[in-house]
Amino acid sequence: MSSSTNSCAHEVLEVVPLIMRAMVSEIRRHRGPDLSVPQLRTLAFLNLHEGACLSEVAEHIGLTLPSMSKMVDGLVARTFVLRHPDTNDRRRVTLALTEGGRGALQAARETTQAFLAGRLAALPESQLAAIVKALGVLRPLFDGGHESNDQASR
Amino acid sequence: MSSSTNSCAHEVLEVVPLIMRAMVSEIRRHRGPDLSVPQLRTLAFLNLHEGACLSEVAEHIGLTLPSMSKMVDGLVARTFVLRHPDTNDRRRVTLALTEGGRGALQAARETTQAFLAGRLAALPESQLAAIVKALGVLRPLFDGGHESNDQASR
DNA sequence: TCTAATAATTAGTTTTGCTAACTATACCCT
DNA sequence: AGGGTATAGTTAGCAAAACTAATTATTAGA
Numbered sequence: 001m002s003s004s005t006n007s008c009a010h011e012v013l014e015v016v017p018l019i020m021r022a023m024v025s026e027i028r029r030h031r032g033p034d035l036s037v038p039q040l041r042t043l044a045f046l047n048l049h050e051g052a053c054l055s056e057v058a059e060h061i062g063l064t065l066p067s068m069s070k071m072v073d074g075l076v077a078r079t080f081v082l083r084h085p086d087t088n089d090r091r092r093v094t095l096a097l098t099e100g101g102r103g104a105l106q107a108a109r110e111t112t113q114a115f116l117a118g119r120l121a122a123l124p125e126s127q128l129a130a131i132v133k134a135l136g137v138l139r140p141l142f143d144g145g146h147e148s149n150d151q152a153s154r
Numbered sequence: 155m156s157s158s159t160n161s162c163a164h165e166v167l168e169v170v171p172l173i174m175r176a177m178v179s180e181i182r183r184h185r186g187p188d189l190s191v192p193q194l195r196t197l198a199f200l201n202l203h204e205g206a207c208l209s210e211v212a213e214h215i216g217l218t219l220p221s222m223s224k225m226v227d228g229l230v231a232r233t234f235v236l237r238h239p240d241t242n243d244r245r246r247v248t249l250a251l252t253e254g255g256r257g258a259l260q261a262a263r264e265t266t267q268a269f270l271a272g273r274l275a276a277l278p279e280s281q282l283a284a285i286v287k288a289l290g291v292l293r294p295l296f297d298g299g300h301e302s303n304d305q306a307s308r
Numbered sequence: 309t310c311t312a313a314t315a316a317t318t319a320g321t322t323t324t325g326c327t328a329a330c331t332a333t334a335c336c337c338t
Numbered sequence: 339a340g341g342g343t344a345t346a347g348t349t350a351g352c353a354a355a356a357c358t359a360a361t362t363a364t365t366a367g368a
Contacts, residue, residue, distance in 0.1 A: 004282040009270035012173065013263065015289040017195075018296045019166065020174040025216055036324090041171075055346065062179060067325045069348060091333045091346040109167065116163035119295045127291050128162040134288035135169040137281050141273045142169075142176045190355090209315065221356045223317060245315040245364045313366075322357070328350085335344075 012138075026115040027108060035104060038063070039071060043080060043105040046097050051084075053092045080104055166292075180269040181262060189258060192217070193225060197234060197259040200251050205238075207246045234258055 024037060035043070038061060045060050046052060058068035072095065075081040080101030086092035097105070120128065178191055189197070192215060199214050200206060212222035226249065229235040234255030240246035251259070274282065 002279065002282075004279050004286075005271050005274050005277075006267070008274050008277075008282040008286050009267045011286050011289045012270050012274075013177070013267050015293045015296075016170055016173045016177065019170045019292060021216070022296045023167070023170065028216075038324095053346080062175070063324095064326065065347065066327085066349080070324080073348095086346095089334070089346085093347065113160070113163045113167050116166050117159050120159050120162050120166075122295070123159070123162075123291065125156065125158050127288075128156075128158040130284065131288045131291060132158075132162050132165050134281075134285045135165045137277065137285065138173060139169045141276070142172045192355090207315080217355095218357060219316065220318080220358085224355080240315095243315080243365070247316065309368100311366100311368080313364100315364080316362085318361070319359085320357105321359100322355100324353100324355080326351100326353075328352100330349075331347085333344105333346080336342085338340100 023112055027112055030111045035108060039075060040108050043097060043101055046095055047105055051094045051096055053094050057095060177266055181266055184265045189262060193229060194262050197251060197255055200249055201259055205248045205250055207248050211249060
């Protein structure tokens with residue numbers, strides 16, 4: 001393990017939480033339809049994985065099945081999500097975004113992206129490109145990760 | 155606002171939460187002295203801002219004063235933090251890390267950094283350098299931010 | 309000096325996430 | 339085919355964490 005690896009890890013450890021905190025507090029500031037961050041993450045996951053079942057969502061978000069079930073209750077009550085029984089396996093419940101759910105997600109994304117763009121506006125093209133490239137390298141390292149999502153260790 | 159700005163914002167919006175989630179779940183996996191993420195953030199803030207008062211910490215972390223007060227109760231009970239009355243303004247309580255607190259923070263940081271280094275190990279020097287540089291550009295944009303931290307909007 | 313503002317705490321409630329227990333369905337294996 | 343085990347989801351009950359409202363102590367200002 002090179003020392004560049006460590007100093008890069010150090011930089012990630014410092015800067016990523018900084019950005020994340022700014023994003024989260026921006027989301028909270030604008031929460032029109034009053035969605036918490038985990039709820040937004042759930043909508044985002046469903047947007048990508050149409051028709052995922054409850055367990056899959058719970059696993060991905062990192063909640064237990066009961067907690068996710070209750071969170072989905074709330075999303076269903078606000079008509080952001082629909083529950084359908086799976087036709088193949090009737091134990092499963094598949095989830096789908098409604099138009100309203102997609103809209104809420106889109107709205108939250110847009111305000112957050114606009115906030116980020118505001119911060120980035122000062123940068124010249126070359127630096128923007130460098131950032132995109134660097135994040136493109138990081139993404140696959142953390143995307144899906146180990147899939148070792150730990151229900152057990154909690 | 156250039157379109158590069160927007161695509162960069164988009165990339166940040168996608169990748170930063172990904173990395174953050176991996177870090178948080180790693181922290182939770184290893185929590186030896188059983189510190190929550192907000193507690194760790196509190197210790198980190200106190201490490202940088204020795205002698206900050208309770209309100210300042212609450213503002214920075216994004217908690218209300220009562221919540222922060224109770225969290226500090228816990229940190230004091232575990233002897234990670236000390237409360238001192240401020241000599242100038244006796245309403246204020248200033249906070250300081252103990253050696254134990256500093257140690258706990260350091261330990262958590264090291265395990266997280268090691269985790270990150272593990273993920274980054276596959277990358278060649280050139281890409282590591284590019285990432286460090288890109289994050290170095292991002293950092294000042296989100297460091298301290300606008301200081302417009304909102305107790306009110308919550 | 310008396311009133312208003314500020315810093316922190318306490319009290320009580322709400323939210324959220326957990327474990328345990330339960331129901332229903334599917335899988336397996338003899 | 340039938341019975342035991344495993345899996346998916348929900349319900350119930352509880353614990354942790356964060357909020358609002360109210361309280362106390364201190365400072366600042368009219």
